[in-house]
Amino acid sequence: MDRRAFLKTFASAGSLAAAGGFPAPALSQGAAKTLRFVPQANLANFDPVWGTQYVVRNASQLVWDTLYGLDSKLQPKRQMVESEESSSDGLTWTFKLRDGLKFHDGEKVLAKDVVASITRWTNRDSMGLMLKAIQKELTAVDDRTIKWVLAKPYPKITYALAKVGTPCCFIMPERLAKTDPFKQIDEYIGSGPMRFVRADWKPGAIAAFEKFKDYVPRNEPGEWWSGGKVMHFDRIEWVIMPDPATASAALQNGEIDWWETPIPDLVPVLKRNRNIKVDIADPLGNIGAFRLNHMHPPFNDVKARRAVQMALSQEDYMRAVVGSDTSLWKTIPSFFTPGTPLYSEAGGEPLKGKRDYDGAKKLLAEAGYSGLPVTCLVAQDQAPLKAMGEITADLLKKIGMTVDFVATDWGTVGQRRASKNQPGQGGWGMFHTWHAGADCVNPASHIAVRASGEKAWFGWPDSPEVEKEVAAWYEAKSLDEEKTIIARLNKAAMEHVVFIPTGFYYGYQAWRSNLEGISNGPLPWFWGVKKA
Amino acid sequence: MLGYLLRRVLATIPVMAIVALFVFSLLYLAPGDPAAVIAGDQASPEDVEKIRKSLGLDRPFLVRFTEWSLQVLSGDLGTSMFTGLPVTELIGQRIEPTLSLMVVTLTLAILVAVPIGVIAAWKAGSWLDRIVMALAVLGFSVPVFVVGYLLAYTLGVAWELLPVQGYTPISRGFWPWLENLILPAIALGFVYIALIARITRATMLEVLSQDYIRSARAKGLSERPVLFVHALKNAAVPIVTVIGIGVALLIGGAVVTESVFAIPGLGRLTIDAIVRRDYPMIQGIVLMFSFVYVLVNLAVDLIYVALDPRIRY
Numbered sequence: 015m016d017r018r019a020f021l022k023t024f025a026s027a028g029s030l031a032a033a034g035g036f037p038a039p040a041l042s043q044g045a046a047k048t049l050r051f052v053p054q055a056n057l058a059n060f061d062p063v064w065g066t067q068y069v070v071r072n073a074s075q076l077v078w079d080t081l082y083g084l085d086s087k088l089q090p091k092r093q094m095v096e097s098e099e100s101s102s103d104g105l106t107w108t109f110k111l112r113d114g115l116k117f118h119d120g121e122k123v124l125a126k127d128v129v130a131s132i133t134r135w136t137n138r139d140s141m142g143l144m145l146k147a148i149q150k151e152l153t154a155v156d157d158r159t160i161k162w163v164l165a166k167p168y169p170k171i172t173y174a175l176a177k178v179g180t181p182c183c184f185i186m187p188e189r190l191a192k193t194d195p196f197k198q199i200d201e202y203i204g205s206g207p208m209r210f211v212r213a214d215w216k217p218g219a220i221a222a223f224e225k226f227k228d229y230v231p232r233n234e235p236g237e238w239w240s241g242g243k244v245m246h247f248d249r250i251e252w253v254i255m256p257d258p259a260t261a262s263a264a265l266q267n268g269e270i271d272w273w274e275t276p277i278p279d280l281v282p283v284l285k286r287n288r289n290i291k292v293d294i295a296d297p298l299g300n301i302g303a304f305r306l307n308h309m310h311p312p313f314n315d316v317k318a319r320r321a322v323q324m325a326l327s328q329e330d331y332m333r334a335v336v337g338s339d340t341s342l343w344k345t346i347p348s349f350f351t352p353g354t355p356l357y358s359e360a361g362g363e364p365l366k367g368k369r370d371y372d373g374a375k376k377l378l379a380e381a382g383y384s385g386l387p388v389t390c391l392v393a394q395d396q397a398p399l400k401a402m403g404e405i406t407a408d409l410l411k412k413i414g415m416t417v418d419f420v421a422t423d424w425g426t427v428g429q430r431r432a433s434k435n436q437p438g439q440g441g442w443g444m445f446h447t448w449h450a451g452a453d454c455v456n457p458a459s460h461i462a463v464r465a466s467g468e469k470a471w472f473g474w475p476d477s478p479e480v481e482k483e484v485a486a487w488y489e490a491k492s493l494d495e496e497k498t499i500i501a502r503l504n505k506a507a508m509e510h511v512v513f514i515p516t517g518f519y520y521g522y523q524a525w526r527s528n529l530e531g532i533s534n535g536p537l538p539w540f541w542g543v544k545k546a
Numbered sequence: 547m548l549g550y551l552l553r554r555v556l557a558t559i560p561v562m563a564i565v566a567l568f569v570f571s572l573l574y575l576a577p578g579d580p581a582a583v584i585a586g587d588q589a590s591p592e593d594v595e596k597i598r599k600s601l602g603l604d605r606p607f608l609v610r611f612t613e614w615s616l617q618v619l620s621g622d623l624g625t626s627m628f629t630g631l632p633v634t635e636l637i638g639q640r641i642e643p644t645l646s647l648m649v650v651t652l653t654l655a656i657l658v659a660v661p662i663g664v665i666a667a668w669k670a671g672s673w674l675d676r677i678v679m680a681l682a683v684l685g686f687s688v689p690v691f692v693v694g695y696l697l698a699y700t701l702g703v704a705w706e707l708l709p710v711q712g713y714t715p716i717s718r719g720f721w722p723w724l725e726n727l728i729l730p731a732i733a734l735g736f737v738y739i740a741l742i743a744r745i746t747r748a749t750m751l752e753v754l755s756q757d758y759i760r761s762a763r764a765k766g767l768s769e770r771p772v773l774f775v776h777a778l779k780n781a782a783v784p785i786v787t788v789i790g791i792g793v794a795l796l797i798g799g800a801v802v803t804e805s806v807f808a809i810p811g812l813g814r815l816t817i818d819a820i821v822r823r824d825y826p827m828i829q830g831i832v833l834m835f836s837f838v839y840v841l842v843n844l845a846v847d848l849i850y851v852a853l854d855p856r857i858r859y
Contacts, residue, residue, distance in 0.1 A: 056818060058628040059584065064597075065628075066586035138593065180588050196593075196600045198630045216639045217629045218818045219810030255711065255808045256817075259695055263703050263710040264808070395821070422577070425823050429579030432591050447587060461588060472591065 046545045047248040049529075051538070052261045054275045056254045057221045060210065061199045063138050066180035068450065072537050073252065075239070076223050077118075078184035078204035081109065081128065082176035083239030086535070088354065088455055090176035091240035093232065094123070094185060094205070096158075104167030111158040116228045117187050118209040125154030130191035132162075132175075135183045137195040141174035141458050142183070144488065169491055170458065178239060178452050178536050179459025207231065207243045207541065208250060221252040236541045238533075246531075246544035265290060265524060271545070272525040274538050277397065278337050284524050294342075295523035297534045298351050298451030302331055302402055302516035303462060306444050308475045310436055312388065312415070313443060317381035319511035323364045325374040325413050328517035334401035336519045343519035349463045349507050351451035352518055356496055361505025365515070374413040387418035389437035391430055391445035395423045402446040402516055418443070431472040445472075451518070452536030456496070457484045457503065465512050477510040547851075554847070558840045565836040566618065569829050570611050578823040579603075580627050601627055614829065623833070624826035626819075633830035636815065643713040644811035646723065647803065648796050650731040652789070655738040660785065662739075663746025664773050670751060678743060685740025690799050694733035694806035701729060711808035730807040734799045738792050745788045749781035756780075782853045790846035797835055 055069040062074035083093040092098070096112040115123035129152055136142035136149070151163040162171075175183045185191075190199045202210040208223035215221050231242035253270055255261040262280045264270045266287055274295065276284060284290050304326065306313040313319050332343035346352055347362020388410055392403030407417045418437070422430075427445055435441035453459040464484060467476035483503035490496040525532055531542040581598035582589075589597075598604055617624055623633035666678040702710035708729055714722040753759065754777055762776045801813035808814075812831060819827035850857045 058818070058822060059630065065584050066588045068586075070586075140590075180586060194600070196596045200630055216810055217626075217631070217636065218814055219639075253712070253808070254810075256814070257805050257808065260698070260711050260806060260808045263698050264712075266703050267706065267710055269709055269711060423821065425578040425580075425583055425821060428582030429577055432579070432582060432594055449587075453588070459588070461590070469590070469592070 049247045049250045049272065049540070049543065049545070050270045051250060051252055051540075052255050052264070052270050052273045053252050053538075056218050056256070057215075057252060058217050059198060060202055060215075060221075061193075062184050063134055063181045063195055064198045066138070068180065068537075071178070071180045071182055073210075073221060073223075074182070074184055074204075075206065075537060076208040076250065076540060077202060077206045077210045078186060079115070079206045080176065080183055080185065080239070082172050083241075084173075084176045084178055085237045085240040090172040091234075093176075093240060094128075098172070104169065105164050107162045107164075107171060108155070109160045109162070111160075112230075112232075113158070114230050115205055117205045118203050118226055119187070120228075121187065122157070123185065123205050124157045124188075125160045127188045127191065128160050128185055129154050130188040131185045132160075132183060134186075134191045134193065134195045135181060138181050139174075139183070140461060141170070141177070142181075144168070145171070145174060168488070170488060173458065176239070177459060179450075205229070207245045219254055221254075223250045223252075224248065231541075236539070238535050238539060239537070243541040245541055247540070250540060265526065268526060270526075271529055272523070272532065272538070272543075274523055276522045276524045278339070278342070278522070281522050281524075289527050290524055291527050291529075291532075292522055292524045293532075294520045294534055295538075296451065296521060296536045297353065298455065298536050299518050299520045300448045300450055301346070301349075301351065301454050301518050302328075302335060302398065302448045303446065304402070304406065304444060304514040304516050305431075305447060305462075305473045306511065306513060307437070307442055307473050309434055309473075310441060310443070312378070312381060312383050312386055315381040316511060317377045318383055319514075320364065321374040321377035321381070321383075321413060322409070323508075323511050323514050324370045324377070325409060326365070326514055326516070327369045327409075328365060328515070330405050330409075331402055331516040332519055334405050335398045335517070343517055346515055346518045347508075348504055349454065349460070349512070349515060350456075350500065350504065351454045354451075354455045355493060356456055356500040358497070358501040358504045360501035361508035364508060371413055378414060383415070385416050387416045387437070388443035389418045389420060389441070391420050391422060391427045391442050393424040393427045393446075394421050398448060399424070399427075399446045406444070406446065434474070446516070450536060456500070457487050463503070463507055463512055465507065465510060473513065475510060475512045477506060477512065479506040480510060480512060551844075551848075554844050558837065561840055562833060562836060566615065566829070566833060567611075569832045570614065571607075573823075573825050573828060574607050574610075576823075580823040580825065583822050584628060614826070618833070623830035626827045627824050628822055628827075633826050636827065637812065637830060637834060640810060640812045640815045642715060643809050644800055644804070644813060646713070646716065646727055647730055647734065647800055647809060647811060648793070650724070650727045651735040651738065651796060652793075654731050655735045655742055655792075656789065658735075659739040659742035660746050660778070663743040663785075664750055664778060666743065666747040667750030667754060668769070668773055670747075675747075678747070682740040682744045685736045685743075688736065690733055690737065690802045691806050693736050694730065694803060697729045697733055698807070713809045713811070726807075726809070730803045730809060733806070734796065734803040737799065738795060741792060741795070742785065742788060746781065746785055749784045750777055753777045753781045779853065783850055786846055786849050786853065790842055793842045794839060797839075 053069055057069055057073050059065045062070050079094050081093060081095045082090040085091050094111055094115060095109050097110045099108045117123060136146040145168060148165045150165050153161050155161050187203055190201055193199050202212060207226055207229045209226045211222040211224055225245050225248050231244050234241040236242050258277045258280055261273050265273050281292055284292050306319055308314055328345040336343045347359045347365040348357060350357050390403060390406055393399040407419050410417050430442055431445050433441045437443045449462050461471045464470050465475040465477035465480035468474055483499055483506055487496060487499045490499055528546045530544055530546055533539055581594050581601060585594045585597050625632055626636055662678050666675045669675050698710040701707045709726055713726050716723040759777055762772050801816055804811045804813035816831050
């Protein structure tokens with residue numbers, strides 16, 4: 015009996031006597047069958063198409079199944095689909111669903127549900143929008159067969175249906191999937207391995223999932239989002255803990271089993287505890303970003319953008335964000351995720367070698383920079399962004415720029431970055447963010463590298479060369495061809511300075527050592543995890 | 547008395563109306579965009595704009611305010627922009643943990659602070675008095691979250707005596723309920739104990755110098771009834787006032803305490819709503835807190851009558 019158990023017994027007896035008989039607490043029944051998990055953020059809404067936050071996707075993977083799922087080699091594998099067929103011209107795709115798929119309300123998963131789900135998703139996702147633009151017909155042929163006819167071939171169609179970048183193509187019942195994609199669904203029925211316990215959902219506190227007895231996992235071993243999703247828990251509780259110190263204490267105390275995102279400062283403490291295991295969470299890591307406003311001075315001039323690029327030290331940023339443990343970060347002269355098949359450093363020279371402050375000053379002078387303040391939006395409530403912002407303020411001053419440092423919160427950055435006004439009139443000059451490595455493996459989910467002007471992501475870079483390479487990648491038919499295109503794309507984006515990568519870094523995850531089966535991946539995968 | 551009560555209850559209506567207008571205007575002027583938060587970092591500016599429209603955030607101030615006011619008048623605080631759940635339901639989920647935390651903290655604070663304040667006054671100038679006052683200064687000076695972390699580390703992690711986070715409803719048993727509240731109540735109660743103890747000491751010092759106390763002692767009463775019956779009862783009005791004011795402190799402190807101890811109460815709901823700019827949620831919570839505060843003030847005024855027969859409304 016440990017001290018807490020002793021105290022509990024003692025106090026229960028005491029309180030019973032004192033209070034005249036309150037029921038003593040039952041020991042947590044079936045604790046081995048319940049997993050208590052602390053996610054990266056609060057599950058504030060639960061519609062993976064309406065809200066594209068990663069935390070929503072991560073919870074949705076339990077409740078909603080997908081037609082395909084990516085394996086650890088980033089290859090799409092069949093999930094709900096039993097077989098697919100493509101016509102010789104690549105214009106007609108026919109998908110057949112696995113037999114026995116059921117929604118949590120007991121209804122069969124039918125082809126019409128898939129059609130409605132794909133239709134909703136194609137209104138929100140970047141790949142989906144491309145598919146929608148070339149779609150001639152999307153129909154349910156029979157209960158298990160879906161036909162998708164396109165006006166031109168789209169070789170990455172199964173990748174689009176499998177990708178982890180948000181929003182993912184989750185399959186919902188038709189009645190839910192018919193909801194306007196810009197409005198939230200109000201029922202949470204899926205066909206995934208766990209069902210959502212709506213009654214136990216307290217946004218900001220807890221979300222609970224119970225095992226779906228009728229779920230039939232695939233026979234292949236589970237690997238990332240592919241293969242058999244075999245659940246070893248009857249219940250998974252997501253406990254929301256905004257304070258990392260509390261989560262750390264709770265993990266050490268055994269009050270939780272798994273913490274998705276321990277902060278680097280607390281990792282040494284966790285590593286010293288023999289009851290806790292700590293490891294890199296996602297081998298695809300994150301890429302820090304220095305996002306510039308291409309619309310207004312000074313960064314509407316490519317010379318000013320290149321000036322910052324040649325002076326920026328990724329090492330400074332990474333040490334500020336992650337610390338001195340160099341196994342946790344690396345410098346990358348690339349917009350793409352290192353260690354993945356398409357990674358390229360072509361054109362990355364400006365980010366390599368000794369940083370050139372004098373050269374930067376010279377370029378700024380050539381750009382006609384005359385002291386116009388650079389409005390830096392720095393979110394103070396996001397530790398990595400705060401750290402990056404401080405390095406940036408120092409960097410810009412070093413190269414002779416005037417800094418208008420706007421210390422604010424992420425909510426305000428989210429609003430202000432959408433403003434296309436002049437920086438002095440509610441607009442901005444630069445802000446920091448980071449991109450999940452899983453989104454930067456190729457241009458499909460990597461919206462930050464796009465340079466389509468007014469239609470591009472915040473900052474609105476405009477480079478026909480970049481866009482030409484993105485379009486070419488979508489049509490590439492082999493990996494070698496894709497690699498060649500991505501090398502050209504990386505070079506073009508570096509030359510145009512679409513944004514400036516501030517380095518690549520990993521995050522940790524931590525769990526009680528009695529848990530088995532936890533793997534590294536861009537999402538916390540729950541299948542295959544069990545308590546010893 | 548009944549007339550007074552009715553007048554006070556009716557007086558809450560204009561107060562609430564002013565609070566409503568103030569909060570709504572403040573949120574309208576404040577920076578931040580719920581649509582951007584909902585859409586996520588991967589969303590395009592066009593998507594953000596479409597979500598903003600679907601939430602009705604593109605409509606003029608007066609239209610939105612009128613619509614919301616009418617909703618509130620019909621007892622509906624609206625729907626959370628993020629969860630899609632009714633604000634009343636979300637507040638309802640969080641009332642028990644916060645109420646429990648406040649009740650335990652208040653009980654603890656009164657049980658500790660009043661006796662030590664009385665003793666400090668009784669032994670004014672002694673080492674005991676100095677210790678009590680030094681602790682009171684410490685209580686004022688150390689932030690709630692520092693006390694919270696220290697308690698969680700020592701009593702939770704190092705000695706494994708108590709849980710460091712969470713909340714168990716009282717329906718699952720008295721001890722599981724209390725177990726989760728001990729550390730947060732001590733952390734939150736620290737400053738409150740200091741406040742009440744200082745006021746109790748100051749008021750008691752004044753009362754103890756009165757003639758009727760000398761008379762009580764002269765007629766042979768022992769110190770305990772002199773202190774706790776004659777003196778404390780007459781010193782109670784300012785103490786009750788401070789306890790009432792302290793409820794506002796508790797509400798503010800609960801925001802921090804609930805974050806440190808991961809208690810799913812109204813404090814954390816408030817923080818979450820502010821961070822995400824969930825306007826209906828923020829408006830609902832502030833209205834509710836204002837209402838509670840008005841009621842607490844009313845309760846304090848009524849307690850005055852019970853404590854001091856000279857006070858009549």
